[in-house]
Amino acid sequence: MPALTRQEVEEIAVLARLHLEPEELDRMQHELGAILEHVAALAAADTTDVPAMTHAVPMDLRMRLDTAEPSLPVEEALAGAPRRDGQLIVVPSSIAPPGRAGAGSGS
């Protein structure tokens, strides 16, 4: 399991939707590398034919009747939104305007 390159750290930051300052990227590269080195011990474990455990206790998905149930009123559900216009949540454009490259992060 190789240590991380700076480029990999930048790629992960984009995937994670995290804007990181250059010094944060430096630190992350170093610290994630140390953590990955620590978890590399797992590679030695023999897991041939061992099933992956997803939950601690056996669980079956439960079904319920497809009927409407009481839920939060719209006004309460939207009360925490940072930017609103009536019953709409306002966000910046997700389509790049002409002449602008696609949106990016972590760079």
Place this chain on the structure above:
Amino acid sequence: MSSASSASPGPAAFWSVADTARRIAAGEITATQVVEAALARIQAIDGELGAFLAVDAEGARAAAAEVDHRRAANVPQGPLAGVPIALKDVLVTRGLATTAGSKILHGWVPPYDAHVVGQLRAAGAVIVGKLNCDEFAMGSSTENSAYQPTRNPWDPSRVPGGSSGGSSAAVAAGLCAASLGTDTGGSIRQPAAFCGVVGMKPTYGRVSRWGVVAFASSLDQVGPLTRSVADAALVLQAIAGFDPRDSTSLDAPVPVFADALTGEVRGLRVGLPQEYFEAMDDDVRAALARTAAALVERGAELVDLSLPHTALALPAYYLVAPAEASSNLARYDGVRYGQRTDAPDLLDMYARTRGAGFGTEVKRRIMLGTYVLRAGYYDAYYKKAQQVRTLIKRDFDRAFRYCDVLLTPTTPTPAFRFGAKATPVEMYQADVFTLSCNLAGLPGISVPCGLTGDGLPIGAQLLGRPLDEATLLRAGGVIEAAVGLGDRHPPGPPGPPGPPVIGGGG
């Protein structure tokens, strides 16, 4: 309130949950007097301690008045009627700000109560406020809170543990009768051990996670922090049980946990897993030896055994938990709630909001989780860790053929000083004895079992079979009676006098 003497904490500060409820029910004291005493003590002490992120004086007074009103009208009350309880700030509370210790949720007021909060309210508990924690419950010292440090009431130069550090400090210092925390890798048991209180992580699925700010969904569980094992049983009773709103809630019968406290361990087989006794402080080792001897003296039988995959728990945990966290924390994007950092396009808004809102440890875990879930890495990391989880679970299944409970230290050391853990991996190792329990979904409890030479609390951990919290409470009660802290409380500041007690002693 009585006259202003300030020599010692009022008697109510360290009353048990049961005693508080009983005195209120008997009319010895009103719920209003109890809550006023708690609020006064918080006001006097918490500026220094830093356990509370928010105190809901208005809501607490209203709830207490309601309890008193119902009592006057002879309306039947719940078992926790009038008992002041505080909540780790990852449990959402209707009308009361919830931050998860993070700047990204600063100012957010949830429109609903978590299931456990509703259960406490239904039992009559008075919610006094929200308690500090590591940001999104990621940490072992509460130093990762974006808001403030919380001090250990036994020694203010030391951490209270984490991530439920506010929950353990508040209970230890007598600021509330009980608190709730969450435990993903030890976050109830480790701070309980550091602060000399009882902390229980129930079986995964025993308590609903509905309304709990999610960290790692296959590991998270809510549980009580209390000053006694009997109190842990009472609070667990109020919050345990099936909830259809949590798809991982277990539809299993809930026993009467208080009935488990028989004081009897004759014939109980107590397993001592050798891997948990390799590296620890001498004081911790000596306290555990006294604990084991006390159990034997009362008729329990010790069984030496091995959990051979124990060393893999830490690496497995630090793949599974960040992977799940990176997915769970994707919801904090500045759109529906919480803080937003404006930017001209959507992706940039997401990235800048998250970059400004999350702290260092949270970013580190999101990055790690994103990395290990990446196409091409999934099998080597996440799947491998989930397979190792199966091996760890099989170790426990095998052990419980030969014993009824496992006894281990909760932590290898007592509470450490602020800033003592220099690297992330060093900090992660503070949880080395508590992680396996979460990976396997088992119930666990930490019970105080003495003090170090420096006067710091030490915790004994008991791990049990799935859904067998009752046996942990039974054995924990015996440990508490034999080697617990008794009436010893943190030396800290005295605080205000307690409420007047009508027709009764202190």
